[in-house]
Amino acid sequence: METKEASRAPVSQKAHIIENKDFEGKIGGTVSIEINEKKVQVPLGTTILDACRKNNIHIPTLCHHEDLCVAGVCRICVVEVEGMRTLQASCAFPITSPIKIKTSTPMVRKARRHIIDLLLSEHYGECYSCVRNNNCELQKLAKEYGVDSYTFGHVQKSKYPVDNSSFSVIRDIDKCILCKRCVRTCIDLQEVGVLEAVHRGHDTHINTFMEKDLADVVCINCGQCINRCPTGALHANDPSDEIWDAIDNPKKHVVIQTAPSPRAAIGEEFGLGAGHSMTYQLNSALRRIGFNAVFDTNFTADLTIIEEGTELILRLYKAVVEKNPQIKLPQFTSCSPGWVKYLEHFYPEYIDNLSSAKSPQQMFGSLLKTFYAQKRGINPEDIVSVAVMPCSAKKFECNRPEMTDSGYKDVDYGLTTRELAKMIKEAGINLPEMPKEHFDDPFGDASGAGLIFGATGGVMEAAIRTIVEFVLGKKTEDVFEKANVLPVRGFEGIKYVELPLGTEMGPVPEIIKHLVPNWDWLKGVTLKVAVAHGTANAKKIMEDIKAGGKFSECHFIEFMACPGGCIGGGGQPIPTSPEIRKKRAEAIYAEDESLELRKSHENPNVVRIYEEYLTDGPCGHISHKLLHTHYKPRGRYIA
Amino acid sequence: MLVMEKNQLTEEIEVLIKKYGKERSSLIPILQDIQKQHSYISDYAQQEVARLLDIHPVEVFSVISFYAFLNSSPKGRNIVRLCQTITCDLAGKKNVASAIERELGIKFGQTTPDNKITLEYANCLGMCDVGPAMIVNDRVYYKLDPEKAVSIINEIR
Incomplete structure (x- = not known):
């Protein structure tokens, strides 16, 4: 199947924007039009809607969305254009001549009202x-x-x-x-x-x-x-009634884990603008609602980095040193349940490339009903584990039949940001006014590496921070300024980065010493990684891999099903737009930079859990039982 | 559906795609040919067309559900469509309709138990000057009265 470069939208549905930056200053590059008798200059090809919005003239829309192609089906945005017999849909009208537009005439108002x-x-x-x-x-x-x-x-x-x-x-x-x-x-x-x-x-x-x-x-x-x-x-699918029942049941120990993206967006539900992180206010709000303990999903995000990173090192080692032909590279991330199901449906032949590490949500779920239950002396049967996620696919993920490694349903309910906001309001709490509180032990506050999982490129950045220190034995700060791996950040659909490892290798860290003897085999290797967000972009990479293109030579690829990564997830506050997602990402990166602890392997609680509980180390027997999973080839055919 | 049938269907569709091209616009001629051959377009055929044209199955289904002459579930071997638009209605469609219903023992929208005839309404057939009109498979009959309609039906039974 040949790949198509452009979006699959029919040509007639694409926005008519003439993208030529030199064009604007030239004669004929702009058109002077009149909107409501006010003269304005707009670049040739701008739609009437965009021209009006730029000039602060409100035009109502329904079918129009910034992320999507033009449809022009609802007609609510009609305006009067002088000389035209009928009203024109402003979202689908590219300006190419000096026209006169009226946005509020009796005819326009009547038409809109009728619609x-x-x-x-x-x-x-x-x-x-x-x-x-x-x-x-x-x-x-x-x-x-x-x-x-x-x-x-x-x-x-x-x-x-x-x-x-x-x-x-x-x-x-x-x-x-x-x-x-x-x-x-x-x-x-x-x-x-x-x-x-x-x-x-x-x-x-x-x-x-x-x-x-x-x-x-x-x-x-x-x-x-x-x-x-x-x-x-x-x-x-809202489970909040069941969660309330569990909270009201004194026998149940109800715990909740919060992911970074909902914390960066939930303020929007309480009248704050996009980009206000509510991490610590949320903790006190959740305790006041009645949750017995509040944990940070970032803890298992850190754990994911260790497990997935070790898996990558093992795969590379087996492929490079042992020349095992059964090892599949590139390794794909498995944190995004939407992406996992996409792969299971559309590219089931690549299931072995998926990291077997569970997503942070599910890792936490199985630890809560084993490690935590033991530590606190609670019968795991009485633990109700809730996960606040920016995601609707997490609801499906926690209901997968294979996600019961603790012997119980690992995560009982997946709750979206919107539903949690509703619960907080139901409890009569105004979130922005809440005092700031920290997370509960034994998992505590996590690192900034786990935090940035929320934005596209975050998993990759967190992995790079750890891999650099593991392999090169240097501080990440010495390689990337302030440990910010900027090349993997940003909202381009597909990002591709090459990292030459050089010849100076560090010692193998204690935690994986039993798995690889030294780093000599990585000398002179260039680590190739890629990042994609939105399954349309994932499809492009997959088709490239199928055709044997440059992405098939990558070692590690991060995929997120939603545009922008988790911050643009399907459970996040409505509306969404590129600008809102950018602000949420900025909030996450700002929070990361404000933390002391910014690398997964430095998280003391992660180090401790490997000492106390997952005693045979990353990708060991216990961690394989609790923290790893398998996938199901589903295929694209619908019976 | 048996694997052999599936493979045969795939081959058929591949031939059709060679004939009409791999564009989105080839969808309708391909579907029409499948419809003609099999009298319906099975869900497997829809998914194969989608795969080979690189579109989504739901888009194929959307097109099929839009057009009255394409169907995704089997119908009777012969399809009788009576024009229900206003001129035919004024010209006496009602009597013709009830005569056919009585003769076949089924209502409009149903198929005879022996699977021979499916009875449907159609919108304007363009025979307003010579109504009432009906279309049996590909052939149009006009200036119908109850007896004429019944004898046409009996010919295909």
């Missing part, structure tokens, strides 16, 4: 029982345009049953307004291709292949569709 009325006439359900109450774009528009009655009636009966087959994503198609954002997300942004409009005319609705349940198709549970749905038609 909203027509959407409401087909929109079944009430706002107060909807998860998106107060954060719904349709509701907001209805308010903006003063809808006080249903001009065209209102549906009284449900047309489609709710699909709650999936552990992660629930589809309530009655609330769908057919903006097709989820379709464009699934097909263009993620290239998974689960959702499309089916049937015709009045019967059109968004559905899956052969109208099957979401659990039976190739959905990877990334939840990006949820983040982009303007209404409550798509939402996550």
